[in-house]
Each structure stands twice: as C-alpha cells, then as structure tokens.
Amino acid sequence: MSDRPLAGEAAARDAADPLRALRAAFTVDDAVAYLDGNSLGALPHGVAERLAHVVGHEWGRLGIRSWTESGWWAAPERVGERIAPLVGAGPGQVVVGDSTSVNLFKAVVAAVRLHDGDRARDEILVDATTFPTDAYIARSAARLTGCTVRAVPAGEIPGAAGPRTAAALVNHVDYRTGRLHDLPATTAALHAAGAYAVWDVSHSAGVLPIGLDTHGVDLAAGCTYKYLNGGPGAPAFLYVRRDLQERFDSPLPGWNSHAHPFAMAADHTPAPGATRGRCGTPDILSLLALDAALDVWDGVRPAAVRAKSLALTDFFLACIEAYVPAGRAVPVTPAAHRERGGQVSLACPADDAAAVMDELLRRGVVGDHRPPDLLRFGFSPLYTRFAEAERAAWTLAAVLRRRAT
Amino acid sequence: MSDRPLAGEAAARDAADPLRALRAAFTVDDAVAYLDGNSLGALPHGVAERLAHVVGHEWGRLGIRSWTESGWWAAPERVGERIAPLVGAGPGQVVVGDSTSVNLFKAVVAAVRLHDGDRARDEILVDATTFPTDAYIARSAARLTGCTVRAVPAGEIPGAAGPRTAAALVNHVDYRTGRLHDLPATTAALHAAGAYAVWDVSHSAGVLPIGLDTHGVDLAAGCTYKYLNGGPGAPAFLYVRRDLQERFDSPLPGWNSHAHPFAMAADHTPAPGATRGRCGTPDILSLLALDAALDVWDGVRPAAVRAKSLALTDFFLACIEAYVPAGRAVPVTPAAHRERGGQVSLACPADDAAAVMDELLRRGVVGDHRPPDLLRFGFSPLYTRFAEAERAAWTLAAVLRRRAT
Structure with missing residues (x-):
C-alpha cells in the first residue's frame, strides 16, 4: 500500500x-x-427472484390471465413512470419497450411530422460524433420523410439550427469521450430556430439529472441496460412531452398504440398519452426484469x-x-x-x-x-x-x- | 362419463x-x-432454469464478457436457425428480435424498395380481415414510401395483384376465424404479377408446415409466443429469402445490422445475410428464454x-x-x-x-x-x-x- x-x-x-x-x-x-x-x-439482487416468479407463476400458472391480473398489459407505462423521475419527467410521458434504435426512429420521424408537412423544414441535424445507430436511424428517418441529415459537432448545433431544421437528434453524453453536451442551451436554440429537440439520453439516464421537463425537451429515448441496470438488451424508453402527445404521429403504429387495442379495429385511433409511443406486444420477461432492477432506486x-x-x-x-x-x-x-x-x-x-x-x-x-x-x-x-x-x-x-x- | x-x-x-x-x-x-x-x-420446463443461469451467471458473474463468451451477440441468428426448420427455411434466412409489428414494418418497406424506385408499383395489398397491427403497419409503410394500401379478401389477392402491386402482406392464418390462406397459390400469383409476397406466419409457425423456401416466399415475420411457447411478448422472427438478402434495404438499420458493428463507423454498411434484418441491441433475457423454450422441438x-x-x-x-x-x-x-x-x-x-x-x-x-x-x-x-x-x-x-x- x-x-x-x-x-x-x-x-x-x-x-x-x-x-x-x-x-x-x-x-x-x-x-x-x-x-x-x-x-x-x-x-x-431481486431480479432473479422476480423473473422466477414471473415465469413460474405469472406465465406458468396464470397464463394469459396475467395480461390483466399480473398487470402485464400496462407494464410499459408503469415501468415508464418509475424511470420518469430519474430523467426529470413528470407523470404520463415515458413508456418502455422496443430498442433504443426503434424508439429513436419513432421520435425522429414524429419530430419531422410535428411540422405538419412544412416542406421547408427538410433537414435533420445530428451530432457529428454520435453513437452510430443514431446517425443510421436519423438517415433512415430522413430518407423516409424527404429530409436530409447534416452532422454537426454537438457544440455547434445551436448555431447550425435554422429555418430548414426540422429537428436535431443529439446525444446527451458522447459515448466515446464521455463529454456531456449542453442540453438546456441546445434545446433552447433549437426551439428558437423553430426546430424540435430529440435527445438520446442513453449515457446520462441514471448517472446525472437530465431535467427533460425543466428544459423543455420535446422527445427523448434512452437505454435501460447501462446505468439503470435493466439487464442485457433490456427494453428502452421513449419520452414524449405532454403537450406534444396529441400530435405525436408514430411511424410504428402497432396495435399496442391503439386507443382500444382489443376492439381490433380496422382503423388506427392513436391512444392518448405516452401509450401512443408503444408498438407491438411488450416483451414481458425483459420488461419485468427491468422493473425489478429499478427497485434499487427507491429513495435515491x-x-x-x-x-x-x-x-x-x-x-x-x-x-x-x-x-x-x-x-x-x-x-x-x-x-x-x-x-x-x-x-x-x-x-x-x-x-x-x-x-x-x-x-x-x-x-x-x-x-x-x-x-x-x-x-x-x-x-x-x-x-x-x-x-x-x-x-x-x-x-x-x-x-x-x-x-x- | x-x-x-x-x-x-x-x-x-x-x-x-x-x-x-x-x-x-x-x-x-x-x-x-x-x-x-x-x-x-x-x-x-427448462425456461426458468435457463433464465436463472443467464441472469445469475452470464449477467451477474460474467457481465459484458457474455456478449462473446456466452454467445449473446450471435443469439439472434442462432435462435433464428432453430426456428428455421419449423417454418420451412434453410439456414441463414431467419433472425430473431424486435416485435412482430416492427419486423412487419421492416419487411413491407423493404419489399417496396425491392422494386428499385419503380414508382408504378405504388400499391400494397393486405388481407381484409388481417390482424389489426398488420394493417396499421402496412399503412405506415405505405405512407412513408409513397404507396397506398388496398384491403382485399385474402382469397381474392391472387386476382387483385397487378402491375401497380408492390407487395402484399398476408396473414397465413386469419386470427379470428382460424382460416388457413393459400400461401403457395397466393405467393405464385403475386410473383406472376411482379409483386413480392410478405407473409405474417404468427398463427401458423409451430402448428403446421409452412414451407417458406419451397413456396418461394419473399419475406415473412412471425410471433414466437404462440405455438412456439417463447413466453409473453417474446421476440419475433424475420425471414428474408436468401437471394433477396443483398437487396434487403431495411428502414430500421440500427447498429446491429451493420457489417462491422464494433467499428462504430459513421456510414452504414449492411451486414450480409439475415443479420441485415437486425436493428438494435438484442433483448437477451427474452431471447434466451425463447431459446430454452425451443428445446421441446428437438426431434419433433x-x-x-x-x-x-x-x-x-x-x-x-x-x-x-x-x-x-x-x-x-x-x-x-x-x-x-x-x-x-x-x-x-x-x-x-x-x-x-x-x-x-x-x-x-x-x-x-x-x-x-x-x-x-x-x-x-x-x-x-x-x-x-x-x-x-x-x-x-x-x-x-x-x-x-x-x-x-
């Protein structure tokens, strides 16, 4: 020593x-x-025990009854509410499910659509050293919505946003360097330019206060298997700010995002609230492992x-x-x-x-x-x-x- | 009695x-x-025990080493190979991950893109009594690719397919009536019309021979929590016929679909084979629960x-x-x-x-x-x-x- x-x-x-x-x-x-x-x-601790109960009792014994009796159906919103305070979100704005990549896709396409077809807003900004999937997904979203993607160093996004900017997809923390980007100032600058701010908070959720509500972030997605300890490939989360929810127009309107999913209606009527960000049937085993993992945050x-x-x-x-x-x-x-x-x-x-x-x-x-x-x-x-x-x-x-x- | x-x-x-x-x-x-x-x-049986091992040993003890040492990274393809014989697919064409809805989205957009921008192919057919998510997803895919969706009774799809048909998304079995649609004839008719056949085999996988390869199906997706017993909301699978894989152009090109994901490259170079159908990080707990569940099929x-x-x-x-x-x-x-x-x-x-x-x-x-x-x-x-x-x-x-x- x-x-x-x-x-x-x-x-x-x-x-x-x-x-x-x-x-x-x-x-x-x-x-x-x-x-x-x-x-x-x-x-x-507690994840293994919880999973054993979910598998043995809820699936093995109760079977389909667990969709209601064990609360499976509402788990994406319920677990979302547990993540919400960790990212500075009030109730009703966070839903869990799908991968981060899939949620980023929903968010970026939906952000472009918030401009109601204003074709002058044809550019999506991304931070130049973004995690690869963010850039790939942003380019796919751009291609499908008639936009182009421009990569800009994160610190220069406030200056780069302009009348053509539909949205920016920015990583809160650079996955390589660990640099924390300025979420409040960048979000404010995007708003001043009439653009929407989509944040990837994968590398900040669970390690620093994010303040999604406080800073007026529009849309965000993040990973739960890093600082939230949800397990390998655990389902990601999506944040849709409350006042944008009614206009949130998902490119992945699966049946779980329907206002009345079991009506099995031919037409899609989007659910109110964060539920609109769901897509297909939630992955219950991984979702409830994450739920158990979040217990460690109680009182922190x-x-x-x-x-x-x-x-x-x-x-x-x-x-x-x-x-x-x-x-x-x-x-x-x-x-x-x-x-x-x-x-x-x-x-x-x-x-x-x-x-x-x-x-x-x-x-x-x-x-x-x-x-x-x-x-x-x-x-x-x-x-x-x-x-x-x-x-x-x-x-x-x-x-x-x-x-x- | x-x-x-x-x-x-x-x-x-x-x-x-x-x-x-x-x-x-x-x-x-x-x-x-x-x-x-x-x-x-x-x-x-065996699912609970396997999950306990995955959680306690692979995640709890080995941690990130399990991405290679426990085979997590390649699990989507490996589990896909176990499903392949159950749906009549030869090796290298099935990958597991994401929900059925998300995979249908990949498949329908990719099917339209197989026409290489031929704008005359601007119609997607769906079976009129399709499971709701299929219609919702088809309409979203159509909206994003400049197509329209036409709902036709499944039995009339062969006659309805024509020079405007880009693809048809058809359920192999109607979820309401249990009616089995004629996959071979419908696929052949779609091909004769120059269109691609995308099948939702959620209600047939694991209960009847599908013969995806034999009947020349182009793309298919299906659920693993029904007759494949993968557990609530278990990850779905995607089939991409081998000779289409090089032209399979996913709308969800997450980093897991990259040829060299850990190169973290700025540009997306699609992986060869079925891996191209992956998107984000695979949901390991649910995926390996499914893997264990598939053991019952050995020799069946x-x-x-x-x-x-x-x-x-x-x-x-x-x-x-x-x-x-x-x-x-x-x-x-x-x-x-x-x-x-x-x-x-x-x-x-x-x-x-x-x-x-x-x-x-x-x-x-x-x-x-x-x-x-x-x-x-x-x-x-x-x-x-x-x-x-x-x-x-x-x-x-x-x-x-x-x-x-």
Whole structure:
C-alpha cells in the first residue's frame, strides 16, 4: 500500500460515501474493478427472484390471465413512470419497450411530422460524433420523410439550427469521450430556430439529472441496460412531452398504440398519452426484469448520484495523473464538471489500446476499448467504489510501464 | 362419463397419440383445459432454469464478457436457425428480435424498395380481415414510401395483384376465424404479377408446415409466443429469402445490422445475410428464454404436429356437433383441412359471447373472446390433449344450455 499513495484516500472516501450501502444491492465481485456499467450495468439482487416468479407463476400458472391480473398489459407505462423521475419527467410521458434504435426512429420521424408537412423544414441535424445507430436511424428517418441529415459537432448545433431544421437528434453524453453536451442551451436554440429537440439520453439516464421537463425537451429515448441496470438488451424508453402527445404521429403504429387495442379495429385511433409511443406486444420477461432492477432506486436522489459520479471521475482522473506515466494515457473527457458525463475515456496509441485493455481485463479491471484509441471506464455511483477507481488507475499504470519496457 | 359419449374416444386418442409424451415437457394444469396456446403458449420446463443461469451467471458473474463468451451477440441468428426448420427455411434466412409489428414494418418497406424506385408499383395489398397491427403497419409503410394500401379478401389477392402491386402482406392464418390462406397459390400469383409476397406466419409457425423456401416466399415475420411457447411478448422472427438478402434495404438499420458493428463507423454498411434484418441491441433475457423454450422441438417433425393439430380440431368440431345445441355456437373455421389452421372459432350471439367465455374461464376452460361474436379455442399439438377438446365442448354445451334457461 505504501507505493499507492491514493489508496488511503480511496478507502476514506468509500467510508464517507453516503451511497455506499447501495453496493450491497448488486451482484458485484470484490475481486474485480467493474468499470463498465456504462455498457452493461451490474445485476441488482431481486431480479432473479422476480423473473422466477414471473415465469413460474405469472406465465406458468396464470397464463394469459396475467395480461390483466399480473398487470402485464400496462407494464410499459408503469415501468415508464418509475424511470420518469430519474430523467426529470413528470407523470404520463415515458413508456418502455422496443430498442433504443426503434424508439429513436419513432421520435425522429414524429419530430419531422410535428411540422405538419412544412416542406421547408427538410433537414435533420445530428451530432457529428454520435453513437452510430443514431446517425443510421436519423438517415433512415430522413430518407423516409424527404429530409436530409447534416452532422454537426454537438457544440455547434445551436448555431447550425435554422429555418430548414426540422429537428436535431443529439446525444446527451458522447459515448466515446464521455463529454456531456449542453442540453438546456441546445434545446433552447433549437426551439428558437423553430426546430424540435430529440435527445438520446442513453449515457446520462441514471448517472446525472437530465431535467427533460425543466428544459423543455420535446422527445427523448434512452437505454435501460447501462446505468439503470435493466439487464442485457433490456427494453428502452421513449419520452414524449405532454403537450406534444396529441400530435405525436408514430411511424410504428402497432396495435399496442391503439386507443382500444382489443376492439381490433380496422382503423388506427392513436391512444392518448405516452401509450401512443408503444408498438407491438411488450416483451414481458425483459420488461419485468427491468422493473425489478429499478427497485434499487427507491429513495435515491439523482443529485446525490451526480455528486458521487463527479467525485468518482474526479478521483479517477487524479489517480491517473498521479500514477500513469505522463502522456501514456491521456484523458479526453473534459475536466469541467458541466461537460462531463459518468465515464472517463483515455486515449492511448491506437496500435496499443486494444492490447492494453486486454491486459487490464486479465488483471481484473473491466473497462472497454473503443477503436481506434480509446479506453473507457464507466463509474456507476450506485455500486462503484473509490477503491476501484484507484485500483484501475494503478493497474493501468503497471500495464503501461510493463509494455514500455 | 356415461352422458359424455365422446369421452371414451378422447381417452383412446390420447393414449394412441404419438406426441403424448411431449406434454410432460410443459407446465400445464390438468385441472384446466388450456386452449389458448394460439395467444400465449404454455411454459416449457427448462425456461426458468435457463433464465436463472443467464441472469445469475452470464449477467451477474460474467457481465459484458457474455456478449462473446456466452454467445449473446450471435443469439439472434442462432435462435433464428432453430426456428428455421419449423417454418420451412434453410439456414441463414431467419433472425430473431424486435416485435412482430416492427419486423412487419421492416419487411413491407423493404419489399417496396425491392422494386428499385419503380414508382408504378405504388400499391400494397393486405388481407381484409388481417390482424389489426398488420394493417396499421402496412399503412405506415405505405405512407412513408409513397404507396397506398388496398384491403382485399385474402382469397381474392391472387386476382387483385397487378402491375401497380408492390407487395402484399398476408396473414397465413386469419386470427379470428382460424382460416388457413393459400400461401403457395397466393405467393405464385403475386410473383406472376411482379409483386413480392410478405407473409405474417404468427398463427401458423409451430402448428403446421409452412414451407417458406419451397413456396418461394419473399419475406415473412412471425410471433414466437404462440405455438412456439417463447413466453409473453417474446421476440419475433424475420425471414428474408436468401437471394433477396443483398437487396434487403431495411428502414430500421440500427447498429446491429451493420457489417462491422464494433467499428462504430459513421456510414452504414449492411451486414450480409439475415443479420441485415437486425436493428438494435438484442433483448437477451427474452431471447434466451425463447431459446430454452425451443428445446421441446428437438426431434419433433412438423408433419406430425400438423397431423395431431388436424385430428384435435376435427375431434373438437365433432364434440361441438355432438354436444352443443344446434345453432348456439357455430363453427366459422373451415371444415376443409387445407383451409384450417390450429384453432377453432365459434360464433355466438354477439351480446352473449363475452359472458359465455367468462363462464367457461370460471369452469376451467381457457379460450378467448374476440369481439363481437367469436369464441376462439387454440390447440397446441405439443401439449393439448383430446380430453381437453372434449371437456371444452362439453362445458361449452353446459354453459349454453344454462344461459338458455
């Protein structure tokens, strides 16, 4: 320990952490520093038990009766209401189901349609370093609605929005760099230009306050298997601001989005509220696993999560600076808190980054590599300890020193 | 028993049933006649155990490593290969994920695009009594591709297809009446008209041989929670005929459909093969529950399933004729085998149908009611017994007699 000057500080910070008790709600291996909760959140206790009940009792014993008796039919809205406070949404605006990609498609097409056929609004902006699926989906939505897509650095979207802008699809946090984009200012600028703001909050939901309502976001979608710990490929969520719901015109108007689905009507009458954002039959097993996973949030304040998140990433950056040979792993995540999400990304030489991450994994430090040159480390405030941040930095320094010899 | 003249025959048929041993692979309550497997298939043993392993070990212990080490990433194709023989598809053409509605959307838009922008092909046909979501999705696909939708009775689609027809979306089995539509002839007629055939096989997959390859079907989608017993809202499947795959142009080109998804490239290069039909991150818990559920099909011949299905529905119709007062519950499902799927629907007076089904449920006979006037009874050959068919008919007769007094 004597050669690890920040280990003592890590221990002290863990001891003083007001969220420290939450770690016991997760399956985490103390022998591993799991810093990949920004990719796949850890397993909360209670999920396995809940799933066993859903399968054995609700499906196995009650069968189709569970669509009503076990509340399956309304689960997309009910679980949405549990996510709502974590993204700053009042009731009745969040629904869960489908993948993030599918929800982004609904949102972007619907955003264009909110212009009521105004053909002058023929451009969709995306942030230039967007997660790939966002750009692919935006281009598909554009192609199907007679628009074009223009990629602009996220910080320049406020200036780029103009009379041709129908909507912008922007990532709240850049998945590579961990940079937090300015949601309030960007949304306001889009509105000033007469455009709609569609946010992908996959990398911010569950790690920082988003304030969808407060900042007047129009539409948003996000992932539940990162900081919300819903399980691999868990269903995503869609936010439709209340005053836009009546004009929300989904390109995927499946029968679950009908006002009276069991009337089996030939014509589609969209349901009121967030239900309009549903499509097909909800994926109950995954949805109720997510429901169980959300139990860990009961009584947790988003502000406390953000405070610990920043403290963790600050501390990790300090450990990197203290331990890692200068210039060998350079933070690309902004130092300024207002520009930082829940992860820290370090740039390595591109020909070395994959091998460095492989060696970290072998030594029990789990981050991930995003080509060509980035090492990503995610910090999940509900279960990540300061000691893991310190260990990761120490191990990285050892790996880098060894590879240099 | 003396007043139930067909009970003895039911017992004899169950004793002679070559598939009778399969019932032991399911959680079924012998006190209930569960005739709703066409809505939600029964729970196969092994699902709960598999899910417990996926959650506890693969997610809880291995975490993100499971995307490769536990085969999560390739599960959509792997599970697709297990469904393929059940729908008459050779390898490399079926992929699992998303809902049926979402897959129908991919298929219908892609079918229109197969005409390479030929604007003269501006009409999509649907069967007039289609399941609601099919019509809603077809209309959305039409709206986004500059087409219109025309609803035609399924039997008239061959004659209706013409030079304007881009594609037809047809249900293989009518969800209300249980009528089996003529897939080979309809597909051939569509091809003769230069149109593509998109089939919804939700109500035929797992209960009768479909022969997608043999009959030259272009695209198909189907549900896995009915006769395939995948669990509530289990992911659907998409079939893309091999020789169309290179031109399959999905409207939902999420990152999972990319040839090199982890290259995180700005441009979308579609993956080869059925993978092109994927969209976002697969819903692993539901997908692997389905995977486990498919174990019961090992060694089961589709022809044997069809033979038992027809024997069950024949026998149920005979029981209805023998037990039910004439004219009180009239079969709308065709008597001819070549026109019958896996369910039998009976028409009741519309003001009485819901109450009759409620009373049946109270007496342990589980079918469902589809407004206004239909009682549906589904027969799942892997676990339904002839005795249940007899009991359902007997109970229905008792309910109807009682309501008449």
